[in-house]
Amino acid sequence: MCLTVPAEVLEVHGTRATVSSRGWTRVVDTRQVPVRPGDFVLVLGGVALMQVDRDAAEDMLAAWDEVETTDA
Numbered sequence: 270m271c272l273t274v275p276a277e278v279l280e281v282h283g284t285r286a287t288v289s290s291r292g293w294t295r296v297v298d299t300r301q302v303p304v305r306p307g308d309f310v311l312v313l314g315g316v317a318l319m320q321v322d323r324d325a326a327e328d329m330l331a332a333w334d335e336v337e338t339t340d341a
Contacts, residue, residue: 271313273311273312273313273318274290274291274311274329274330274333275290275309275310275311275321275325275326275329275330276288276289276290276295276297276309276310276311276312277289277290277307277308277309277326278304278305278306278307278308278309278310279294279306280306281299281304281305281306284298284299284300285297285298285299286299286304286310286317288310288312288317290330291330291333295312295315297310297312297315297316297317298315298316298317299317300316301316301317301318302317302318302319302320303320304317304320308320309321309322309323309325309326
C-alpha cells in the first residue's frame with residue numbers, strides 16, 4: 270500500500286509544477302492532471318495523480334498531524 274499527502278501547487282511550468290507540503294518542496298509531472306497555482310494534488314513517485322479540493326486536503330493534512338503526534 271502506498272500513502273501520500275496533499276501538496277499545494279505553487280507554480281506551473283508546462284507539464285511540470287512546483288508543489289509543497291509539510292516542509293518539502295518538489296517539482297512534479299502534471300501530465301495526468303491539469304493544475305493551477307493554489308490547487309492541491311496527491312503526488313506519488315514525482316507524478317501528480319489526482320487533484321483534491323482544499324477542504325479534503327486540509328482534512329488529510331490534519332489526519333497526518335494526528336498520526337504523527339500519536340504515541341505508538
